[in-house]
Structures are given as structure tokens and as C-alpha cells.
Amino acid sequence: MKNSVLHPAASRFYADHGWLQSAQTFSFHGNYDPQRIQFGALRVLNDDTVNGGKGFGRHPHDNMEIISIPLEGTLEHQDSLGNVALIRRGEIQVMSAGTGVYHTEFNKDPEEPVTFLQIWLYPNKLNVQPRYDQMDYISGDRHNRFQQILSPDPDDEGVWINQDAWFHLAELDKGFEIGYQLKKEGNGVYVFVIDGKLEVDAQELSTRDGYGFWPESAARIKALEKSSLLVIEVPEKW
Structure with missing residues (x-):
């Protein structure tokens, strides 16, 4: 078996922006370690908590597969493709950025925080048509099974x-x-x-x-x- 990598929770990068607390498994923005860039096609695994009434302003992405999995609370998504959606615990959201897309993510609840996993994967196709999708998996059975x-x-x-x-x-x-x-x-x-x-x-x-x-x-x-x-x-x- 090839070499394995262990990333204890306490070893993750941490960024506190006041409105956002982000624990980052891999190098991200100002946090950099040449030994922790990615695992295969997995480039970003951020464990983010957004305070009530706060969020990420409009920003661009391209040629990246971006997945959001809420663990607690509700996140509002808006993008330049015209999508406006709420994603909650028990749902998964995916955005294929492709040739380029702008989006925002916002916690509409004025008091309760939202915690979600933000995951980026490198795509196997570049410059595809941008695409958005989400799915409710609450009804799925994952008790002692995948x-x-x-x-x-x-x-x-x-x-x-x-x-x-x-x-x-x-x-x-x-x-x-x-x-x-x-x-x-x-x-x-x-x-x-x-x-x-x-x-x-x-x-x-x-x-x-x-x-x-x-x-x-x-x-x-x-x-x-x-x-x-x-x-x-x-x-x-x-």
C-alpha cells in the first residue's frame, strides 16, 4: 500500500475572521504547508462555521468541483447562473465551476450559526459549462451502512x-x-x-x-x- 497521511483535528490550519471560523485540512488562502496541498484530486476540506446573519460575499470560481455538506443550520446559496437555494443538514450541494461562476453563501438566521463542510475536488474535464445541483439525503439509510x-x-x-x-x-x-x-x-x-x-x-x-x-x-x-x-x-x- 502507498504511503498514508494522518491529519489529526488539532493539526488543521485555523482561521478566525470573527464572522467565520474555519478549520482547514489542506493549505488554503493564507495558510500554507507544502506537505499539505491535497490528497489526490481532493484539494480542499474546510470545516466552516458562519455566525448568524453573516456569509461569504460574491466571489468567483472556475475549473473546480465544489461540494457543500451542512452539518448544522441552513445556508443560502445564490449564483450567477440564477440559482437561489437553501441547503440544510441532510442535504448536499454541488457546483461545477467550469468556465467560471460567481456565488454567495449566507447564513440567513440572525442568531444561530451554520456549520458545513466545504470540499473542493479538481475536475477531470476543464472549461465545462457551469452547473449547480443539490439533493436531500435525509430519507436515505446510513445506519451501519454506507x-x-x-x-x-x-x-x-x-x-x-x-x-x-x-x-x-x-x-x-x-x-x-x-x-x-x-x-x-x-x-x-x-x-x-x-x-x-x-x-x-x-x-x-x-x-x-x-x-x-x-x-x-x-x-x-x-x-x-x-x-x-x-x-x-x-x-x-x-
């Missing part, structure tokens, strides 16, 4: 992006063990612990820890306590 919420196939379960990547969520009972099977040979797996404590192969992980590795075909995951997790499968090269 629930697919993203893939490269528009006809598959979940939203889709321009990359050979798959996202799965799971909520595991204490002591439950499960195997994650690679969707594509040669891909890597990045496990992010939303809450709880896991053992991934021989590596122990706690809340907000991240662990990336390159399994031959499958990975063993055991919940050391009740846990929720996100599994991100990405190619090394594209």
Missing part, C-alpha cells in the same frame, strides 16, 4: 461531478465493523470523522480527524464508539 451521496455518474445515486470520485456517509453503532469497497482500482480513500471514534485498518481516529490512504481494494472500518463519518474516494491522478 450511503452514497456523490458519484461521477448522473444516473447513479446522489449528485454527480466531473471526476471519478465517490462520497459516502455512514453512522455506525459502537463495535460495528464495516468494509468499504473501492469503486475504481487505484483510487485513494480519505476518511473524515464527523463525530465519534473509529479504527480504520490499524489507525485510530477521533472527531474531526482525517486519514487518507491507498487500499488495494477494500478498507476495514470499526466504530470504537457511536460514530458518523464521510468517506471520500478520489483518484491519485486525473
